[in-house]
Structures are given as structure tokens and as C-alpha cells.
Amino acid sequence: MSILETDGSRLLAAVAVLLDRKGLVSDEAIRERIALTDAAEPAQGARMVARAWTDPDFRAAMLADGTQAAESLGIMMRGMPPLGVLENTAAVHHLVVCTLCSCYPRAVLGYPPFWYKSASFRARAVRNPRELLASEWKTIVPASVKLRVVDSTADYRWMVLPLRPAGTDGWDEARLAAIVREGDMIGVTCPVAA
Numbered sequence: 001m002s003i004l005e006t007d008g009s010r011l012l013a014a015v016a017v018l019l020d021r022k023g024l025v026s027d028e029a030i031r032e033r034i035a036l037t038d039a040a041e042p043a044q045g046a047r048m049v050a051r052a053w054t055d056p057d058f059r060a061a062m063l064a065d066g067t068q069a070a071e072s073l074g075i076m077m078r079g080m081p082p083l084g085v086l087e088n089t090a091a092v093h094h095l096v097v098c099t100l101c102s103c104y105p106r107a108v109l110g111y112p113p114f115w116y117k118s119a120s121f122r123a124r125a126v127r128n129p130r131e132l133l134a135s136e137w138k139t140i141v142p143a144s145v146k147l148r149v150v151d152s153t154a155d156y157r158w159m160v161l162p163l164r165p166a167g168t169d170g171w172d173e174a175r176l177a178a179i180v181r182e183g184d185m186i187g188v189t190c191p192v193a194a
Ligand code: FE
Pocket: 098, 100, 101, 102, 103, 104, 152, 153, 154
């Protein structure tokens, strides 16, 4: 046993061998999924947001089925939990959290930021989301706007379709995608025209 080999890594390797032998998940499929997740980045989600802002048909399709919409833009969703898309409007703002652990829309945003996994974020997002957003991100959700906190789970992943910011009329998709940040798609921040 090498110095780097932990109980966890040995258990993981053993489970992978069992899944492969039983024909449930091949070693190759696991490697493929890991490579896809390693390569995933928020720019993929930003591309979906920019398309939704400029194409009403895509926006409707994305709200109806996030998985299919992502696949239509060439984002590989096979083997991932379904993706749901929550639309922010003038009346409602969404905040995504995994209260249990760190479930995140990895296929479209990549690995979650460290704060997303913290006990502090998970607890405060539920107890007092307005205070959390204001103090940690300077995001002020007015009292007139409903704040919906949505739990991401192992069975269903959520991303936010943020409001298109003022001052972006006539911008093309690439320019719009460039201003969409990771936090905008989780609901901790809102896009601003850069
Ligand atoms: Fe989780």
C-alpha cells in the first residue's frame, strides 16, 4: 500500500471493479464522466443563459427541460441527474442550495465552489437567505421580490436563469455570455452590464 492510498480510495477502486464486473457501469464510462466533469466550466451554463436571453423559443425549451436544452448546445448530459432551470423575474428571485451535501449542476457549471459546500452557506441559505445574500455577496433582494430557496438533490439539479441586465440591448450572444458569472446561475449574484 502506497502512502497516498487511503481506505476511501481503495473502497472506490473496489466498487468500480464490482460495477464493471456486474456489467452495470463500465470503467470506461466512469472515466468518461470524470473527464467531462473535469472539463465542465461555468461558461457552458453562461452560453445557455445568453441563448435564452436572445432566443424566446430556446428560453421556453430550457425552462421546460434543462437537460434537453443543454444537450441541444452540445453539452453532454448522459449519466447526469435531470437539470431544472429556475427563471428569475421582477417578482421572484431564486437561490440554489444543497442542504444535505453539495449537489450542484456540474454538467453545466463544473465543480461547486468551496463556499457552496460549507455548512455555513447551507444553513444560512435556508434560515435567512436575504441576510446571507446581502452580507456575503452585496446582493440586495428587495422586500417586494419573493425569494425562493430551492434544494438541489442527488435526483435533480437546479440552475438559475437570471434576469438580463439593463444596458445590454443589441448585444450578441457571445458578449452576453461573457458577463454571466457562476454565482448568477446559483442566485447569489445578479448579472450586471460590464
Ligand atoms: Fe448534495
